Amino acid sequence: MVRLKSRYLLCEVNVSDRSQLLLLDDRAIMVAVKAAVARTHGDYGAAMCSIRFCVKYLNAHTGIVFLRFPKRCYKLLWSALPFITSIETRGQKIPCFLNCLHVGGTIRTCQKFLIRYNTQQLHRMLPKCKSEEEKQQVRKAILSCSLTESKEAFEEDSESEGEEEEEE
Amino acid sequence: MAVFMDLNVPFLPDRSDLRSVVETAAHLGFSTIALNYVFEPTAKKKQEIPTPTPINELIDQLPMVQGRSRPIRVLNRLTVLMSDASHFRPNAPEYRCFDLLAVQPTSEKLFHAACMVYDIDIICVPMTEKLPFFFKRAPINGAIDRGVVFEVSYSAAIRDSTMRRYTIANAVSLMESCKGKSVILSSAAQKALELRGPYDVTNLALLFGLSDGDAKEAVSSTCRAALLHAETRRTASGIIYTTRSQREAPQGSEDGRFESSHLYRRYRCLCCVAIELQWNKVMMSESNTPSGLYYWIVIYA
Incomplete structure (x- = not known):
């Protein structure tokens, strides 16, 4: 048995105003990526993008997106991603850009990376906390993220990070 | 990396x-x-x-x-x-x-x-x-x-x-x-x-x-x-390079030679350049003046 190989791109949606992130949904990102690929690589790109491309996961709190591309042409499709300048969702145009953090062969490696990355973000956030209570919360969040309780921790971790950022 | x-x-x-x-x-x-x-x-x-x-x-x-x-x-x-x-x-x-x-x-x-x-x-x-x-x-x-x-x-x-x-x-x-x-x-x-x-x-x-x-x-x-090229441009043809350490003169520090890591980095940069250009010798000396500590790096071409 040979499986169909894919590449998973772990991207971060960067916006100037973080509250706009909550407006995002899978569909909007999919449309934006497809449009960018069609603009940059024409019909060939659009055809490549229609095969096995999908948005696997979206965390609207932290702006993390998983994109799946077929392995044979992921570089071509990836090279169109920097040309995304805005995502249109619910009648609004959100100016943003995608920053690729990691490229993995399986969702699991991406998830491992994401947990590490989110821990790092929490560490960066720690000195910015204003009150002692916030600090305690961030510390607890850092301790709670580990790979053994992967799925739950993963959810918890990203959730709590989203909350922290809103508080700031 | x-x-x-x-x-x-x-x-x-x-x-x-x-x-x-x-x-x-x-x-x-x-x-x-x-x-x-x-x-x-x-x-x-x-x-x-x-x-x-x-x-x-x-x-x-x-x-x-x-x-x-x-x-x-x-x-x-x-x-x-x-x-x-x-x-x-x-x-x-x-x-x-x-x-x-x-x-x-x-x-x-x-x-x-x-x-x-x-x-x-x-x-x-x-x-x-x-x-x-x-x-x-x-x-x-x-x-x-x-x-x-x-x-x-x-x-x-x-x-x-x-x-x-x-x-x-x-x-x-x-x-x-x-x-x-x-x-x-x-x-x-x-x-x-x-x-x-x-x-x-x-x-x-x-x-x-x-x-x-x-x-x-x-x-x-x-x-x-x-950046390294720019550093050599700023010196006298990349041969002699002087800089003033930001801190006061060192007072009995243990290694003594490189007070600031910044300076040490620059020294290493210059050494790399010297090796690339096949210069023979790089020397570093320091002079203690009332206005602060001066480091001298001399590279013999």
Whole structure:
């Protein structure tokens, strides 16, 4: 048995105003990526993008997106991603850009990376906390993220990070 | 692994804009950025060369770089837009305040001169218009031998479709001549949202005709080479280099030799240069004067 190989791109949606992130949904990102690929690589790109491309996961709190591309042409499709300048969702145009953090062969490696990355973000956030209570919360969040309780921790971790950022 | 650098971030007069650009760059993982001051001499009236504002006056606290425990390093760079040979004044004292010196030639003759003669670090290739001249192999090889690098900036390509065509066309014709060596990729982003992450830039460079390895070098080690080249330019022909340590004279420190790690880094940079140029000996000495401690690094050619 040979499986169909894919590449998973772990991207971060960067916006100037973080509250706009909550407006995002899978569909909007999919449309934006497809449009960018069609603009940059024409019909060939659009055809490549229609095969096995999908948005696997979206965390609207932290702006993390998983994109799946077929392995044979992921570089071509990836090279169109920097040309995304805005995502249109619910009648609004959100100016943003995608920053690729990691490229993995399986969702699991991406998830491992994401947990590490989110821990790092929490560490960066720690000195910015204003009150002692916030600090305690961030510390607890850092301790709670580990790979053994992967799925739950993963959810918890990203959730709590989203909350922290809103508080700031 | 070398660190990522973005050697062209335009200086914005508005503080908050500049701050957001610097913060975004740090968040994306760039360890060093260079604030770019553009100087465009015109024939009619004499103009002042801009003077760089120290970064600690612009931004109170530099943001930490993503994945590292060190604040972002901000340098100053001057770009001279040349349309006439008299516009570049070698050895102008104003140029010495900048860490990096770049020119953007607009004619073939000036391009040739920039590659072969001028004492500069970076040659900008125009990305917003059709190339006014063809790249010739000879001056480009000369520039590569002298350690001058070519710059391709990508933010024009992000802005609109016509610029994208020009950028890709100009970049590809440059890569054909220089075979992907000594090229740097930089943003020239006017807004924080025009910056792109280092891995995205590396992959974007595939469109410009760079190979994977060359593309990665274009955002990391070639930039470092340009910085080292700039350091040698600022010294007396790269032979003698003096600097004043920021702190007071050391008082019985244990290693004693290198008080600040900054100085030690510079010393190591110079040693690397010396090895590359096959100089025989590098010596470092220090003299203690009332006004502070001076380090002398002497390289015997």
